[in-house]
Amino acid sequence: MKAFRTRDLLKQAPNATRVIRGFLICTLTAVAMTSVFQENGTNTTLPLLFLVVVGLVAWYLGPWAAGAGLTGGGIILAVHLLPPVGSMSVAQEAARVNLVMMLLFGVATVYFYGRRTP
Helix, strand or coil: CCCCCHHHHHHHCCCHHHHHHHHHHHHHHHHHHHHHHCCCCCHHHHHHHCHHHHHHHHHHHCHHHHHHHHHHHHHHHHHHCCCCCCCCCCCCHHHHHHHHHHHHHHHHHHHHHCCCCC
């Protein structure tokens, strides 16, 4: 068994610029999706479509970037898209279930599509 060294732990730490880029890509995509689909009546399924963006960010930038983006995008979608707009609470049951499913499937997507270091 290999001895624990702090140096090895720091090598596994995420690159800060990669995490910031992933966070910005996901949150800006969530803002764009919110502004485009805000007037549409079928905005409750939009969080599940957001998983495509999270999967792409996890594939190209790694799991830490996708996790940060998933968190930021979820907050943006909850506050600015789902009724009541401007509040973190979600009134519709279907929208609330889809938001929770987005977070759960997002964690699985981040885990399975995240970049692995050898």
